[in-house]
Amino acid sequence: MNTIILRTASNYLLPLLLLFSVFILLRGHYLPGGGFVGGLVAAIAFVLHAFANGLDNTRTLLRIHPGYFMPLGLALSFLSGLAPILRTGRPFMSGLWFDGPLPAIGLIGSPLFFDIGVYFVVIGASLTIIFTITENA
């Protein structure tokens, strides 16, 4: 689709939506948000860019195939689950928190890294599915 309005809007929307997705990712755990919906918003940002600028331009913007995000995220989630076993000997996936809250981010711990892993898995899976559908349609 070759409309200048959509292309200009998508160039401004992509960084804004990525920022919003990171905001949703960081707000999760106690309030609505978290890795899944944050990853969906980030995937929507790239899909919008693909509709406006063509699939090949979005592929070059991403540099790597979106499928590689999935093992990366899964490894990060798995390591965040292993961390409490290695540090304190508590069961797999029990929460491990830092002592004091960080400024502007809040209290971080192993659930945040689990959520970041979910974020990457969702980006990878949904972008792989949507790009494949768009290619074959």
Place this chain on the structure above:
Amino acid sequence: MLYTLLYYAVLPMLMISVVLAFVRFAIGPRLSDRVIALDLLITIGIGVIAVYSIINEQPTFLDIAMILALIAFLSTVAFSYYLEKREKDDN
């Protein structure tokens, strides 16, 4: 005062507009009419979420409305993309 306005004026108006938009969605003679009606339905849903967040004093629900607006925008763009593509393929 505000809650009276929301319950007795804003929500009924949204309800009536949902019904009208759904009628257009159901009978819409062409596919583009249905696409626009679907977009309008989701936009009314965003309005309902906004009213709900004011009534319950939960500002976090507004982010859900924002994500829904995003998905509605994307779906309209995708529908128009494939409509345009189909017309091109037919000719």
